Amino acid sequence: MEPKKVLVITYYWPPAGGPGVQRWLKFCTYLPEFGIKPTVYTPENPSYPIVDEALVKEVPVDLEILRHPIWEPYAIGKRVGKDATQTLSKGIIDEDPSLLKKFLLFVRGNFFIPDARKAWVKPSVKFLKRHLEENSYDTVVTTGPPHSVHLIGLQLQKELGIPWVADFRDPWTTIGYHKSLRLLPWNARKHKKLEAAVLQAADHILVTSPSTKKEFEEISKRPINVITNGYDRSNKPESQIDLDKSFSIAHIGSLLAKRNPEPLWKMLAYLCANDAAFKKDLKLVFAGVVAKEVKDSLRAHGLLEHAEFKGYVGHSEAIALQHQSQLLLLLEINSPETRAILPGKLFEYMMAKRPILALGPKGSDIKQLLEESGSGEFFNYDELTTDYLGAYLLKAYGAYKKQSLELEQQAIAKFDRKALSKQLAAVLKSETLARQSSS
Structure with a gap:
C-alpha cells in the first residue's frame, strides 16, 4: 500500500x-x-x-x-532595542516592562x-x-x-x-x-x-x-x-548518569516572571534558616532564560548563593541535567488561562524518572497527568499551605539523604x-x- x-x-x-x-x-x-x-x-x-x-x-x-x-x-526591532526585541521574541514578558517593551508589545499585539x-x-x-x-x-x-x-x-x-x-x-x-x-x-x-x-x-x-x-x-x-x-527513548543518555551529590532542584527551560514561585523560595529559605544540613546540601539549577524578577526574588530570599544559572543549553545537555537532578521543578503561571498547558518538558521529565515538583493553577491538567503516571507531586497555588509544601520538601530531602529518592512510576509508555x-x-x-x- x-x-x-x-x-x-x-x-x-x-x-x-x-x-x-x-x-x-x-x-x-x-x-x-x-x-x-x-x-x-x-x-x-x-x-x-x-x-x-x-x-x-x-x-x-x-x-x-x-x-x-x-x-x-524583529530585524527592525533590533535596531530600536536589541535586548528588548530578543526578550519579546523568546516570550519573556517582564512583570513591569520598560516603556520600550510596552511600546513593542503594543506594536506586536495590534499591528x-x-x-x-x-x-x-x-x-x-x-x-x-x-x-x-x-x-x-x-x-x-x-x-x-x-x-x-x-x-x-x-x-x-x-x-x-x-x-x-x-x-x-x-x-x-x-x-x-x-x-x-x-x-x-x-x-x-x-x-x-x-x-x-x-x-x-x-x-x-x-x-x-x-x-x-x-x-x-x-x-x-x-x-x-x-x-x-x-518523550523519545532514543534521546536517553547513552551511558549511566550519576545523581548529583547535592540536593539539587532543577528547572529546565525559560522561567518567566509570572512563573516565579514565591511560596517555594520562601519555604526553601525557611528550611535553610532552620536546618544547617539542608542549607549545605541545597542546590538550585536553572537551564534556560531566567527573568530578572526571578533572580531578584532569589536574592531577596537569600537563595542566590545556592543558584546555578546555566543559560540556554542544548537538548542533549538538558536531558543529562534532568537525569542527574534530585528533583525536577515544573512551574506554570497561576492563572485559569494556563490550566490547559502541558509543557513539553514534562514528558522528558517523566523519561528521566526523577520526582517532579510542580506548582500551577487550580484545575491544571498537569495534576491529573502526574497522579495517573506516579511521576511527582502537584501543588495548587490557590490552596497551597506552607506546611504541605514544607512537609513534601523535607520528605524528599530525607529520602535523598538515604539515597532512596526514587519514583514508583507507571503508565508512561503511552507518552513515547x-x-x-x-x-x-x-x-x-x-x-x-x-x-x-x-x-
Whole structure:
C-alpha cells in the first residue's frame, strides 16, 4: 500500500531550539513507520529566538524539506532595542516592562495580527498552491504557534479543497501571555474571529491537553483529538548518569516572571534558616532564560548563593541535567488561562524518572497527568499551605539523604514519541480525511 503523503507547515524547525520544534521533528521521524510520508515546509531565513544546531542531526536524512523566504519585524526591532526585541521574541514578558517593551508589545499585539510572522502567509500560499498543484498530497497539516501558520492552511483549503489538519501546540486567544499584548478591543475581536475561522474550517483539530479540547469544543463541531507531547527513548543518555551529590532542584527551560514561585523560595529559605544540613546540601539549577524578577526574588530570599544559572543549553545537555537532578521543578503561571498547558518538558521529565515538583493553577491538567503516571507531586497555588509544601520538601530531602529518592512510576509508555506518532497516523488515515480527499 502506498504511504499517505502529508505536507507539514511549521515555522519552528531545526536549527530552532526549545520545546516547540520537538513535536513535529519527532512525528516526522516516526510517521513513515506507520504508512505516512511527510514533507516539511518551513522558512528559509527565520529569526529563531533560540538556536540548537545539534537538532539538525536529528532530522531524517530522507525527509523532503521545502523552504521559502520570510520577512519578520524583529530585524527592525533590533535596531530600536536589541535586548528588548530578543526578550519579546523568546516570550519573556517582564512583570513591569520598560516603556520600550510596552511600546513593542503594543506594536506586536495590534499591528501584527495574529502574530509577527503574518507576512509569511501570502507568499507561502502562492508558493504552496503551485507546489500542491504539481505534486499529489493527501493532507496538509499546520502547527502553531505562531498561529498565522494556520491561516496558510485555511487559505489552501479554500482554494484547493485539500484536507487540512490544524495542530495547536498551545491555545490561541486564551494563552497566558495574550493579555500582555495590550490589544485594542477591535483587535482582540479580530483574534477571536480568526481563531473561530480556523477551528470551524479545519477538517480535523489536534490539541495537546484535555482542557484545550474542551475549550475548542465550545467553538467548533469539527473532530478534535488530544495528542500530547512526549518523550523519545532514543534521546536517553547513552551511558549511566550519576545523581548529583547535592540536593539539587532543577528547572529546565525559560522561567518567566509570572512563573516565579514565591511560596517555594520562601519555604526553601525557611528550611535553610532552620536546618544547617539542608542549607549545605541545597542546590538550585536553572537551564534556560531566567527573568530578572526571578533572580531578584532569589536574592531577596537569600537563595542566590545556592543558584546555578546555566543559560540556554542544548537538548542533549538538558536531558543529562534532568537525569542527574534530585528533583525536577515544573512551574506554570497561576492563572485559569494556563490550566490547559502541558509543557513539553514534562514528558522528558517523566523519561528521566526523577520526582517532579510542580506548582500551577487550580484545575491544571498537569495534576491529573502526574497522579495517573506516579511521576511527582502537584501543588495548587490557590490552596497551597506552607506546611504541605514544607512537609513534601523535607520528605524528599530525607529520602535523598538515604539515597532512596526514587519514583514508583507507571503508565508512561503511552507518552513515547513513537506511540504518539501511531496515534497521529490513525488520524491522518481517518475516514473523515479520506472522504475529504476524494471529494
